[in-house]
Amino acid sequence: MSFSPLPPRSGRPVSMVLDTDTFNEIDDQFALTHLLCAPDRVDLRGITAAPFFNERSVSPADGMRKSYEEIRHILRLTGRDGRIPVHHGSERYLPDRNTPVASDAARFLVEESRRTAAEGRKLYIGAIAVLTNVASALLLDPALSERAVVVWLGSHDYTDPDNDEFNLIQDVAAAQTVFASGIPLVHFPCRGVASALAVTEAEMRTNLHDCGPVGAYLLKIFQDCMRGVPWRQRIIWDVAVSSFFTVPEATQWREMPTPQLRDDRAWVLPDAGPSSLLAARRMDAAVIFQDLFQRIRTFAGEADDPVQP
Helix, strand or coil: CCCCCCCCCCCCEEEEEEEEEECCHHHHHHHHHHHHCCCCCCCEEEECCCCCCCCCCCCCHHHHHHHHHHHHHHHCCCCCCCCCCEECCCCCCCCCCCCCCCHHHHHHHHHHHHHHHHHHCEEEEEEEEHHHHHHHHHCCCCCHHHEEEEECCCCCCCCCCCCCCCHCCCCCCCCCHHHHCCCCCEEECCCCHHHHHHHHEEHHHHHHHHCHHHHHHHHHHHHHHHHHCCCCCCCCCCCCHHHHHHHHHEEEEEEHHHHHHCCCCHHHHHHHHCCCCEEEECCCCCHHHHHHHHHHHHHHHHHHCCCCC
């Protein structure tokens, strides 16, 4: 791989934008907070709201707007509202692999990548949602593939016969577009990889009970989500992407040629070719959650103007 996508362990924080369907469930809120509490590792240039459609929305557009408001809520709780740009994303999914869905988010990704390139740096796009915004940006400006790196949580492993993961199935054309674009990719498959990021309510209470307004909010939405469910743990999927920037050593990696995605959602693995994708293989949940909780505790202790939830 001619360009190593792993963030440097020292020096200037990497420039990044987070693309997130924040109201979809509860894990995006943890990933966003994790990044906000990591200024030593991440220069968060902006946040873009992604569409989603499930029982928490009435349409992809409604999901995107609810995600936008939830992003703003997290920023208010951390005292960052107005300091980090937030952009509305796509209101619908790609109609095909060649047609972008114009949005403020897609335009911002293009513009911010140009600004970052002018500084001699790559823009990291942390994608913890459907890839509609990212694919649209690439279709609007294919040269984005030379200026950015995409770090995506989505799909299952490349040999999984039932590739029904939520971030993939909503917009298969968007995933096909991104994986065929030539952009450097860091990929976190869900089942069998990010599924290791399970945590109990007791662990959440122990680690978030005295962590200011954002800690109280994260604990509340976790507890609300656990009411009436028979299992004791919940997977906080999206922390996989935020942990890439804070503790990449907690993940085992493999470099490989970028696979292509068929219309039936099956992956086609190249027999040979240059390594252009960094794939997560195994994750150390204990190290990742230790980093997450420690950063939130440190942030709560340093906050000089806490905001009430």
